[in-house]
Amino acid sequence: MQVVKTIVEVRELRRHLSNSVGLVPTMGYFHEGHLALVKQARSENSTVVVSIFVNPTQFGPSEDFRTYPRDLNRDLNLLEKEKTDIVFVPSDDEMYPLGFSSWIDVEKVTERLEGASRPGHFKGVATVCTKLFNIVQPTKAYFGQKDAQQAVVIKRMVADLNMMVEIVVVLTVRESDGLAMSSRNTYLNAEERQAATILFKALSLARQLWQDGEKDSDKIRQQMTSLIQKEPLAKIDYVSIANPDTLEELKIIDHSAIASLAVSIGKTRLIDNILLE
Numbered sequence: 001m002q003v004v005k006t007i008v009e010v011r012e013l014r015r016h017l018s019n020s021v022g023l024v025p026t027m028g029y030f031h032e033g034h035l036a037l038v039k040q041a042r043s044e045n046s047t048v049v050v051s052i053f054v055n056p057t058q059f060g061p062s063e064d065f066r067t068y069p070r071d072l073n074r075d076l077n078l079l080e081k082e083k084t085d086i087v088f089v090p091s092d093d094e095m096y097p098l099g100f101s102s103w104i105d106v107e108k109v110t111e112r113l114e115g116a117s118r119p120g121h122f123k124g125v126a127t128v129c130t131k132l133f134n135i136v137q138p139t140k141a142y143f144g145q146k147d148a149q150q151a152v153v154i155k156r157m158v159a160d161l162n163m164m165v166e167i168v169v170v171l172t173v174r175e176s177d178g179l180a181m182s183s184r185n186t187y188l189n190a191e192e193r194q195a196a197t198i199l200f201k202a203l204s205l206a207r208q209l210w211q212d213g214e215k216d217s218d219k220i221r222q223q224m225t226s227l228i229q230k231e232p233l234a235k236i237d238y239v240s241i242a243n244p245d246t247l248e249e250l251k252i253i254d255h256s257a258i259a260s261l262a263v264s265i266g267k268t269r270l271i272d273n274i275l276l277e
Contacts (some may be wrong), residue, residue, distance in 0.1 A: 001080050003087045007135050010044060010049075010088050014137055019046035023138035023165075025129060028052040029069040030078050032182040033173040037142040038082045040170050042146050049136050050079055051088040052097060058124030088136070095131060104130045106157050109247050114149050114271070117237055117262060122153050129154055133165050141165050146172040146180045148258055148273045152247060172272070174200070180272045187268040195233040196265045202227050203274040206241070206259040210276045217241035217250045220259070228263060237262035237269065 004010055014021070022041030026034055041048045052075055072089065097241055104126035109115075115122050133141065143151045146160075151169045157260035158167055171179045176199030188196055202224040209220050224239050242249050244258040252277060260273035 001076075001082050001087060003076060003089060005089055005091065006094060006138055007090070010086070010135050013086055013113060017047050020139040021045060021047045021049060022137065023132065023136045023141045024048070024050045025132050025141065025143075026050060026052055027054045027068065027183070028075050029071055029183040029186075030075050031173075031181045031183065031185075033144055033146065035078060035082060036173050037170050038079065038084060040114065040168065041082060041140070041142050044140060044168075047085045048083070049086045049088060049138065050084050051090075051132055051136070053088075053090055053128070055095075055124055055128045056092055057127060058121050060118055060120065063118070064184075066228075075277060088132075094159055095128065103127050104157060104161075106153050106160070109149070109152050109156050110216050111277075112247055112249075113238060113240055113242075113260065114262070122150070125150055126157050130157070130161075133158075133163055135187070140168050142168045142170055144172060144183065145169050146272060148244075148260060149247060152245065172225070178204070180270075182270065184268055184270065188265060192266045193235055195231050196268075196270060198231040198234050198265075199263055199270055199272045201259060202239070202261060203259055203272060207274055207276060210253060210257075214251045217253060217257070220253075224259070228261075233265050235264040237264065241276075244277075 022045035024037045024041050038050060054068050056065055103123050105123050107128050110122040142156060155167050158165060177197050181195050204219050205227055206224055214220055220241055222237050228234050228236055240260045241257050244256055250257055256277035258273055260276055262269060262271045
């Protein structure tokens with residue numbers, strides 16, 4: 001496993017690779033959800049590249065960029081066990097040198113949900129992913145279903161800009177009680193950790209209602225909201241039943257939908273989703 005810190009080093013290594021290259025873009029502090037992406041990349045490609053970069057441009061002024069959990073040595077040990085070939089660990093200055101002033105702004109699909117709650121977030125995500133795609137030139141890039149809107153945004157960007165990369169979305173990995181694995185789960189104390197299960201309970205309720213024949217999205221949203229409100233530590237940001245491709249809210253579920261939500265448990269904001277298909 002080679003660990004490199006500069007774009008020049010990555011490009012030199014890439015120049016000698018002729019077969020498929022799988023890229024897993026991450027912000028580090030790995031859990032089983034990240035490793036599921038690496039495992040799938042390993043099974044589908046000759047070479048696996050993992051980037052570890054806590055991207056400052058996707059954090060808002062009041063968000064947790066400075067306190068976002070980091071443990072590079074642990075991450076590298078885990079990647080070595082998964083037989084990762086190349087790990088790219090750039091600095092902020094390497095990715096955003098003095099004078100940097102070019103951005104990727106994907107419209108429409110970024111205007112709701114996370115995009116409405118976190119202005120500028122997806123501009124940072126789209127820009128850093130574009131840079132990583134240009135630097136690594138992967139055959140495939142791997143993203144988690146937990147960040148569903150992110151996957152939709154990246155797919156839209158790749159299609160619109162004719163990028164030569166296939167986007168692979170890997171199913172959400174969950175704890176035994178259903179909580180979606182996330183680096184931010186480490187912020188939760190014991191009481192908050194128990195309360196956080198309300199997200200998956202609400203999503204499971206949506207799925208059960210839909211499977212039982214309920215197609216009225218408002219009724220599903222209302223029942224999800226009522227359930228979450230029974231948890232004293234939970235504060236709802238949004239509850240959504242939307243088209244899985246455009247993320248536009250649905251009135252009636254004709255075919256498929258994505259149920260998603262953002263809920264703060266104490267001071268920790270968590271997101272999750274489930275596909276209804």
